Amino acid sequence: MSANFASWGLSFRRAGPRDRSLAWVLAFAAASIAALSPWLPVLARFAPACPLHAWTGVPCPGCGTTRAVLALVRGDVSGALAWNPLATLALAFGVGAAALAPAWVALRGPMPVLVPVLPARARALLVALIALDWAYLVMRGV
Amino acid sequence: MEDQPPESPTPTLEPAPGPVAADPVIPWEADDSPWASRLVATIQLLFTRPREAFASVPLDGDLLKPFVFALVVGSIGFSLNLLWEGLVRGAMHDLMARTGGTPRFELPLVAIPFMALFSPALVALAVVCTAAIDHLFLLIVGGAKRGFGATTRAVCYGFAAQLLLALPFCGGFFAGIAGLVFSIVGFSAVHRISVAQAALAVLLPVLLCCACIALALVTYGTAFLGSFGSGALMK
Numbered sequence: 062m063s064a065n066f067a068s069w070g071l072s073f074r075r076a077g078p079r080d081r082s083l084a085w086v087l088a089f090a091a092a093s094i095a096a097l098s099p100w101l102p103v104l105a106r107f108a109p110a111c112p113l114h115a116w117t118g119v120p121c122p123g124c125g126t127t128r129a130v131l132a133l134v135r136g137d138v139s140g141a142l143a144w145n146p147l148a149t150l151a152l153a154f155g156v157g158a159a160a161l162a163p164a165w166v167a168l169r170g171p172m173p174v175l176v177p178v179l180p181a182r183a184r185a186l187l188v189a190l191i192a193l194d195w196a197y198l199v200m201r202g203v
Numbered sequence: 204m205e206d207q208p209p210e211s212p213t214p215t216l217e218p219a220p221g222p223v224a225a226d227p228v229i230p231w232e233a234d235d236s237p238w239a240s241r242l243v244a245t246i247q248l249l250f251t252r253p254r255e256a257f258a259s260v261p262l263d264g265d266l267l268k269p270f271v272f273a274l275v276v277g278s279i280g281f282s283l284n285l286l287w288e289g290l291v292r293g294a295m296h297d298l299m300a301r302t303g304g305t306p307r308f309e310l311p312l313v314a315i316p317f318m319a320l321f322s323p324a325l326v327a328l329a330v331v332c333t334a335a336i337d338h339l340f341l342l343i344v345g346g347a348k349r350g351f352g353a354t355t356r357a358v359c360y361g362f363a364a365q366l367l368l369a370l371p372f373c374g375g376f377f378a379g380i381a382g383l384v385f386s387i388v389g390f391s392a393v394h395r396i397s398v399a400q401a402a403l404a405v406l407l408p409v410l411l412c413c414a415c416i417a418l419a420l421v422t423y424g425t426a427f428l429g430s431f432g433s434g435a436l437m438k
Contacts (some may be wrong), residue, residue: 065301078265082265082266082267083266083351083355085267086266086267086270086327086330086331086355087331088334089270089327090327090328090330090331092324093323093324093325093327093328094328096321096324097321097324097325097328100321104325113412113416117416119416121408121412122408122411122412123299123408142420151335153336159331174350175342175347175350177348177349178345178346178348179342179347182343184343184345187339187342188343193311
């Protein structure tokens, strides 16, 4: 199993004291989302329009993220996935991981470590995920 | 007992022990002066010698220090921006009325101080989201050599650009440009990569969009020109 991860440039180590500050930064950000969530519909009106979409009518890879966040805040997971699947999955996983980070570090859970330069296939996978998500957004006309 | 001459000290080429010159540390993380003067010194260094500033960011230290720096400068910039918006709103309405433009959504004036209170939470979110997106593109270009912590540190100090939001009318534009410059210089310094590689990571989303537009134009253009040849437009 670990050999599989290693071939993608990913390994794991035990969390230690040096991870504490990053964990608290992430937890602060997660708490900020929780504190701001009642105000997000109002704040979203300040979000600038996507210039690519405004000029060409073609959505950018990040289009639909604000609407996905608003749907997530309402608890509408399927609606959020429809607006931008990749952003929704990244946000849901990211916020969950950020909220649990201090406890995870305190319990010395396994921490992911990436090699300094990712193998070509790992980079290709990242690009492919972004491209697939983008193709979906273009086809759906987000 | 035979008298022996006293041993003469042998000459040595090793330097005499003394204080070892430590690597310079960005003023915000040097604990030898009050925080306000460290803040001013760090901002000065970032705007005058950004390369030197980012090169002196300790990568193994406490991440909370750069995070607090970002919270302070980001909140100041955001709050001053809100203040300007409240102050110049009347002038903007007059301008819109003359040019026939429609005013965008505006926060009620009473909500502005309330929003300023929320600015640290907004800045915290912005720091983590920016660091995550930038780190993703650094990974794609093979430039994330020092881990997510290093990217986050560069993003935190790069938030000094948000202070330019304090400039009325054009603050957003200058803050955007300075933010790009700080990101490129910062990632280049903390990850020990070339400026070109850092610039590629920061500008990759924009380049990707431009490339796709160009591809679409070529595809549609070819199809359009081809329709002349087949006489499709004549039907």
